[in-house]
């Protein structure tokens with residue numbers, strides 16, 4: 001597996017271009033972000049005012065008592081910064097990807113706007129003060145993540161089920177009950193997300209890590225684990241209709257079900273389970289809500305960084321590695337172990353690139369036909385983990401109708417938003433993204449026919465005899481038939497073209 005340049009050992013300092021000290025601010029809690037940053041901005045304004053009056057932090061006292069041009073610029077810059085942030089929050093925290101105004105420093109995450117202007121503030125030419133501001137901002141962002149992840153700070157009453165020893169394990173009774181059924185296929189992740197107050201990913205992962213014995217086996221620090229998961233959950237964009245933390249939690253729950261398959265569970269090592277769950281939870285982190293072709297044609301910095309190849313997946317992986325290192329979750333492990341984990345996570349996450357579907361599917365078929373899969377071999381187990389993650393990622397049509405339909409509508413809404421953006425900026429509208437031409441039933445039939453069904457047929461063959469695979473195939477066929485009926489009805493009432501289109505090779509539909 002190719003390892004992009006820049007992968008370092010856990011003790012090495014991160015590359016500033018990739019893992020700079022500041023990460024993207026959480027747009028989902030823009031108000032909180034602003035609230036936390038305003039005091040720092042006010043302090044800067046005060047410092048600038050003191051400078052004007054010749055206070056102790058004045059610029060060397062050289063023009064004490066005078067209102068120099070540099071002071072004016074400084075105050076003006078901070079004022080503009082405050083206004084920008086307020087406008088950003090008022091706009092719902094959303095800007096289009098590939099934002100043309102973003103400076104190279106700002107264009108670091110998948111968000112177009114990164115609040116690092118405070119670091120660029122020229123309040124002082126002294127390196128010490130710049131470093132101090134950087135540390136301060138890092139602490140603020142870290143605190144924002146904690147606030148966002150902490151259910152305690154959201155006003156919920158802590159309750160600790162005996163099996164879940166979390167920091168702020170304020171599970172409501174119903175959520176705890178749902179967790180007792182987490183290995184069942186009709187798990188309603190939307191309900192679970194509501195019951196956990198939007199913390200489905202953190203709650204689910206903490207539970208699965210405990211019940212799978214991973215916390216004990218890897219001697220994980222629960223504070224660090226909770227912090228890492230909070231970062232991952234927060235770096236998903238809650239305003240994305242589909243690629244958000246609930247999708248990650250859904251994929252993680254599906255992955256857990258697959259890891260329980262008798263054919264797998266007896267063979268998997270704790271490391272395999274750790275990797276499978278981690279990769280599922282983080283596989284779409286910081287997804288911008290647009291696909292790779294969009295990033296390429298808008299010349300987004302991520303497309304350049306990853307040379308137009310597996311752009312999103314590479315970013316998800318590298319973001320995960322960054323958060324692993326920042327949280328120190330694996331810092332107690334030997335360097336080669338944590339590096340191996342990082343690389344295997346990359347191999348799993350990169351396998352979710354839908355443009356590599358045929359490559360994986362044909363290898364899987366070859367293995368099944370020659371019956372040479374030996375799960376005693378780590379490399380074969382890794383390959384099956386890749387396939388399992390791919391299945392979990394596209395398993396929506398295998399869920400029961402009510403859940404499946406919600407996911408279908410969400411993913412299409414995300415496509416349509418991209419199409420609207422493309423229309424707005426006079427770009428060619430991407431396949432499946434034209435709300436006037438691409439109906440939800442047509443998109444779903446294409447997706448099921450060209451992506452989901454071929455993959456799950458082989459997965460069914462591999463896991464046989466498996467009650468779960470049998471259930472999933474039943475849902476898949478029923479849902480496909482239902483979309484076909486809806487498509488016929490849609491065609492009769494709508495004049496638009498509704499022929500299903502292949503969502504296969506090269507058409508990055510998820």
Ligand SMILES: [Zn+2]
Pocket residue numbers: 247251283284393
């Ligand atoms: Zn996904």
